[in-house]
Amino acid sequence: MQHKSSAPPPAEVTRQPGAHIRVAGITHQYRHAKEKALENIGFTIEPGERVALIGRSGCGKSTLLHIVAGLLKPSCGEVRIDGERVDRPSPRWIMMFQQPSLLPWLTVSGNVALGLRFTGRRSEAPFRIANLLRLVELEGLADRNVQELSGGQQQRVALARSLALEPEALLLDEPFSALDAFTRSTLQRDVRRIARELSLTLLIVTHDINEAAVMADRALIMTPHPGRIRADILLKSQTAGADNVEEARRILVEAYESAAGLTIGAEGASI
Ligand SMILES: Nc1ncnc2c1ncn2[C@@H]1O[C@H](COP(=O)(O)OP(=O)(O)O)[C@@H](O)[C@H]1O
Numbered sequence: 001m002q003h004k005s006s007a008p009p010p011a012e013v014t015r016q017p018g019a020h021i022r023v024a025g026i027t028h029q030y031r032h033a034k035e036k037a038l039e040n041i042g043f044t045i046e047p048g049e050r051v052a053l054i055g056r057s058g059c060g061k062s063t064l065l066h067i068v069a070g071l072l073k074p075s076c077g078e079v080r081i082d083g084e085r086v087d088r089p090s091p092r093w094i095m096m097f098q099q100p101s102l103l104p105w106l107t108v109s110g111n112v113a114l115g116l117r118f119t120g121r122r123s124e125a126p127f128r129i130a131n132l133l134r135l136v137e138l139e140g141l142a143d144r145n146v147q148e149l150s151g152g153q154q155q156r157v158a159l160a161r162s163l164a165l166e167p168e169a170l171l172l173d174e175p176f177s178a179l180d181a182f183t184r185s186t187l188q189r190d191v192r193r194i195a196r197e198l199s200l201t202l203l204i205v206t207h208d209i210n211e212a213a214v215m216a217d218r219a220l221i222m223t224p225h226p227g228r229i230r231a232d233i234l235l236k237s238q239t240a241g242a243d244n245v246e247e248a249r250r251i252l253v254e255a256y257e258s259a260a261g262l263t264i265g266a267e268g269a270s271i
């Protein structure tokens with residue numbers, strides 16, 4: 001006899017092991033472009049690692065992230081996530097953009113539940129949404145219209161919507177650059193905390209030294225014409241207890257100056 005259980009699915013936001021990302025021999029040239037956007041890019045990211053891809057505007061960061069996410073097919077080379085060749089987007093590796101792209105006619109919980117609805121997991125929504133909203137610190141706002149929220153809160157809704165699908169990797173393309181400095185800094189720390197709590201692999205594209213120092217443990221420094229990775233730097237020791245953001249920033253500035261042949265002033269947060 002089939003046992004019909006009325007027990008709810010687990011209410012916790014589950015921890016995934018974190019994705020292993022391997023990028024090998026990626027070269028990309030856009031159609032009609034005179035030069036390559038990327039040339040011979042290769043690196044590996046271990047499960048649960050938090051890595052910043054840092055470089056000046058135009059050096060190919062977004063192109064590379066789109067390739068890792070399966071949104072763009074490279075001219076040459078391949079990306080493997082957990083050994084599987086990436087040739088399309090997947091809820092297992094989710095990309096977050098500068099614009100939260102919420103549906104304005106839905107509430108906060110309606111937006112968070114969107115991915116679950118589209119992947120046939122609507123029944124899980126009631127049990128998961130409260131936990132997700134707690135995780136992104138939007139408790140009590142479930143029934144609010146998203147249009148009433150601030151930019152930072154909207155970005156938190158987008159984050160909860162991404163996390164609802166239990167991704168193993170979060171790919172972020174300058175996701176906080178449209179926000180004011182205070183909101184940006186809170187979100188940087190919160191996303192880092194969430195990535196750590198859920199053991200997500202984090203790959204964040206940024207041109208902001210401070211953002212990289214706060215969010216990442218390792219940085220890949222890119223230079224343009226064509227886009228290449230010049231240095232692969234450990235910013236924080238995995239075994240060290242508290243994060244030393246100041247030390248990470250110092251290491252990154254020094255590495256960036258030597259890799260890019262530039263001098264970043266004392267106040268130079270953006271490159
Ligand atoms: N769709 C496109 N078609 C042609 N060239 C592009 C396209 N997108 C980006 N590029 C070019 O590729 C290079 C890298 O761009 P991008 O990846 O956006 O850099 P970043 O994110 O580091 O600012 C730039 O020279 C840019 O002009």
Ligand SMILES: [Mg+2]
Pocket residue numbers: 061062063
């Ligand atoms: Mg970009």
